[in-house]
Amino acid sequence: MTEYERSRTMPALPEHIFDQAAHVDQLETWLPQDLHVNAGDLPAVTVHEDRTDEDTSALFRAQRDQMRLEWGTRDQGSYAGWLQVAGIGSGASEVTVHLSFFDDSHDPGEKAVRDALESSLQRLEEQVRLRVDNAAG
Template sequence: MTEFERSRTLPALPELVFEQAANLDRIDSWLPHELHVREADPPAVTVHDDETGRDEAALLRARREQMRMEWGTREDGRYTGWLQVAGAGSGASEVTVHLSFLQGGHVPPREAVERALDESLARLAEEVRLRVDDAG
């Protein structure tokens, strides 16, 4: 198993950050550009990858009471991940994204995964900033 994890502090309340991250209508705004999530029969979703042109059957659960999202491939369980939002004090939040690749042959290059995680967290931060600015 190969695992990756990245965290970022955002200047917004955890509830607002989680709501933005878990909004399926806006999830493509912070995921890697090549991935697109379509809701099927919750918690089932389909993830389309522009790079491969393939659709992947997946599961996505948002646990609002825990401010946690969990996902993974549906049929073979070769990939899982989670996002956790926690309060960081003074109205800020800590967002952590964790990915696990369970079959060695399907692991993308470390640099590509780390770059995608950093870019996704930056995009989520921008989406949250825009939402806070609109509310203010």
């Protein structure tokens, strides 16, 4: 099993970040650009990966009371992940994303995962900023 984790401090309340991240119809605005999520009967979703042109049955759960998202493959159990939002005061939050690959054949490698996590956190911060700015003005 291989695990990866990245964190990022964002200048927004945890509720704003969580609400943006958990909106299943807007996951593509911050997930790696080659992943597309189609919501089924939640928690069931289908994830399409452009790189492999494959669809994978997956699960997606949002737990607002814990400010936590969890996801993973449904049938083969080869991959899982979570996102946790924690308020750190002064209107800022820390967002942590954790990925676990239980099957090494599904692990794209440390550099690819590190780059994808960093890009995803940056895109999530941009989406939150757009949402907060639009709500304020």
